[in-house]
Amino acid sequence: MRVIVVEDAVLLREGLVRVLSEAGFTVLASTGQAHGLLPLVRQQSPDVIVLDIRLPPTYTDEGVRAAVEIRRHCSGVGVLLLSQYVETGSAVQVMAQDARGFGYLLKERIAALGDLTEAIRRIGAGGSVIDPEVVARLLRRHRAAGPMDTLTHREREVLALIAEGRSNEAIARRMTVSGKTVETHVRNIFTKLGLESSTTDHRRVLAVLTYLRA
Structure with missing residues (x-):
């Protein structure tokens, strides 16, 4: 399965590329910003793109907006959003476009390689994955x-x-x-x-x- 990694923290980005490659994924490209991401996705045609919600320059919702564009213009590409914190609002907006091929995980889940790789494979197959902690937060709300x-x-x-x-x-x-x-x-x-x-x-x-x- 082919993936693109988008994460501004260099060490985390390199770590993701390494662990995903070792897990059998083909990492087509990696970048630290949302700018120019849509042309890259069109050129590389990944199965799944893994991207942080907060990216330069404002570190607010660049990743979410990039996800919306990708899903609008490249409907066959799965999207896995990563976040340091539970941010249900923006993620729900992306989910509302079409839950198939969409995932949202907290970054702490990356440490559990099995959870991460299972999520990517499920998303690549058209499924959806929501972090259990996000689900728990919604239940408490x-x-x-x-x-x-x-x-x-x-x-x-x-x-x-x-x-x-x-x-x-x-x-x-x-x-x-x-x-x-x-x-x-x-x-x-x-x-x-x-x-x-x-x-x-x-x-x-x-x-x-x-x-x-x-």
């Missing part, structure tokens, strides 16, 4: 009354795991329940959130977006 309030505690747990990008089978293993039980929870979630019948993957994406926006 105060919400006004809405569709999410109709979910049971167990259904919220299932939806949180869906938001992390986990399949029904993986959720069943994590919660130590049967696959049929998970299917029932997922079906109830779709019904309570008012998601009409369509392909399962599409409804999962809509459910995650409802969850993140709540």
Whole structure:
């Protein structure tokens, strides 16, 4: 799988390039800024681009804005955003464009190479990955009354795991329940959130977006 790494901290950028190369990824290029990134992506055609949310010159949302441009003009390229802190607002805006092929991880997750490589592969395959800490923060956040309030505690747990990008089978293993039980929870979630019948993957994406926006 081919990737491009965008990180302004030189040591971290070089570290990412090294560990990803050793893990079997082809690192096509690496850079420390968002400027000129879209032409680079068009030229190199990566499967996934890994980029920091905060990049020069203002260190605010350059990475997010670059991600939006990449997803708008290079729809087949997966995007994995990295952040030092939980920043749900801007990341949710990017997610809202299309959750498929999108991921958001805290930088501390980089130390767990397995988590990082699994996330990149899942995103490259069109899946989505949300950092568990981001999910936990969203669960703790105060919400006004809405569709999410109709979910049971167990259904919220299932939806949180869906938001992390986990399949029904993986959720069943994590919660130590049967696959049929998970299917029932997922079906109830779709019904309570008012998601009409369509392909399962599409409804999962809509459910995650409802969850993140709540």
